[in-house]
Amino acid sequence: MHLRQELAGPAVGERDRAVDEQWTTSVLRLLVVLAVGLALAIGPQLARGMLPAAWALVATTSCYAVAQVAAARRGRVLLPPWLVTVVDGALVVVGCAWTGGAESVLVAALPLVAIAAALRGGAVAGRLGALALGAGFTAAAVLGSDATVPLGHRLLAGAWWSGFLVTFAVLVGVLVRMFERQVRTAEEERALRARLVATQRARIDGVRVVLHEFRTPVASLSALAGDLAAGRLDGPARDRAVALLADHATHLGDMLDGLADLAVADGSPLGRVRERTVVLAELADAVLDAAGVAPARRLATVEPPGAAVRADPQRLRRLLTNLVENAARHGGDAPVELALAWSDGLLTAEVRDRGPGLPAGQEGLVTAKGVALGERRGTAGLGLWIVEALVAAMDGELALVPRDGGGLVARLALPLPPA
Incomplete structure (x- = not known):
């Protein structure tokens, strides 16, 4: 049986972080869908005459949201992150087109999709996603608004929301980078503290090792020196004792070399290899x-x-x-x-x-x-x-x-x- 034991602490992997993010966004998505359904139940006029289509969209989105929550609860990733962003954006844009276009209440969900895109894909992907989302909303505003809404107003609403979403994505990207820098700094500080603690422990271990290893030769030297000084040894026994004294002295010299190595190596209690x-x-x-x-x-x-x-x-x-x-x-x-x-x-x-x-x-x-x-x-x-x-x-x-x-x-x- 090999007795070497290695201890390793558990680390959170990329998949675990992705599952955590999916769980959070899945719950938020389900809450948004429930809020839209509640709004349609309270004010059917929000559907602008397309109530059956709006309820069909709510039902479809609810199934999608529940499936995402169930997958996240089981620790699975149902869809790739980029595809989740595309589906979320498409559902919100279609919902805006069916519930008033430029005046749709679902426009409030657009920033949530932009935030999720920036968090999932990073700064560049977040900005591109915000641009695509703004273009989709502009099309929904032009095609889905009431005939009484002027075309200029529809285009202005689309342009305003496009600019807002891009600005929002840029801000989220900056905040994410700041947070990541803080996390890296904290991890570096923890690693530095761990190295300092390990170095201090190694020094203490080195002192204890030296005390342990010096005990036997020093005890033997004391006993042999006492016997020689008292004249209790003669002939071959005396020669043997003198040889042992020389051997122990050599060993102590090697131990002192190891102690010097400990001071140089600053960490290993075992010294250098000679x-x-x-x-x-x-x-x-x-x-x-x-x-x-x-x-x-x-x-x-x-x-x-x-x-x-x-x-x-x-x-x-x-x-x-x-x-x-x-x-x-x-x-x-x-x-x-x-x-x-x-x-x-x-x-x-x-x-x-x-x-x-x-x-x-x-x-x-x-x-x-x-x-x-x-x-x-x-x-x-x-x-x-x-x-x-x-x-x-x-x-x-x-x-x-x-x-x-x-x-x-x-x-x-x-x-x-x-x-």
Whole structure:
């Protein structure tokens, strides 16, 4: 089981926004149609002798409006936006022609169609739509007005409404652009705040990682220095202690380099990559020493015996040391097994213990930052989180699986070239 987890927040897509816009315009359209029907019921004279045709138009438009509302409620787009604008404009123009032409009360619906056209299609499409709508109303005014209305009055009404609709569309386009700029500015500010918060959290994480990683070598240095100063070691044991002191000093130097990298990189608590030749047998001994595993509890195997890889020794050692420390801490007095194998550009490592293992379903939880299985505090809960971060940075995979007979197996796979 690969334990890398990626969290992503949901985003509203273009289709979702289109459905929201369709719902709003569909409800408004239905309200306008109901208002026209109510006006015809109260004042039949508004139809100018074409009452049956007017009611037929209201019925047709009502069906169209209800279909749009039903589609919007189901989250569907019934017609393309441009076709909706054309149908709306045609229905309003025909309604104006059948209810008095230049003196029709339906002329009040023309700005609504112009607004919708500008919102759906943008500034240019909105202006062109307003021009077409004005031309259609001019034709309706000329053809649908009473014979008592002079032709000049009809043309003047058409020209006035055409100019008004174009001006209205321009104003709506300007307002839309202003709103979009404000939205972009707000989004940029939110993104900037998010980056600042992420940077601050990364700095805090870096400090906690350094505290966690310095604890083991400093404790070992203190113990070894105390034994040497007290004269409790001699012969081969003294030579071994001196070698461990040098090894821990090198590791601390690498950690200080990583801390300097953190200050330069300003974000990653893992530091820069410094590739060197890493002999796997030496790596296994260094990891077990750094984790403080007693010689009697160690069981290390390397395949093939002389294998060496090209990798960042600090990252590789930190990764394996955290896994071995975890196994030693929870394994009681049972042996801790570390098996390293390299083949065809892939390093596989297994850390096996005889501890209590993990409850079902917690394999991914324990790699979260701040989650500790024991009673330790301070930097507790960082070890496996650091492991997961390092594995992700090295394009590897980590699996925590139950061990036959009890315990846990931490199985690691890293793509590493040969030395």
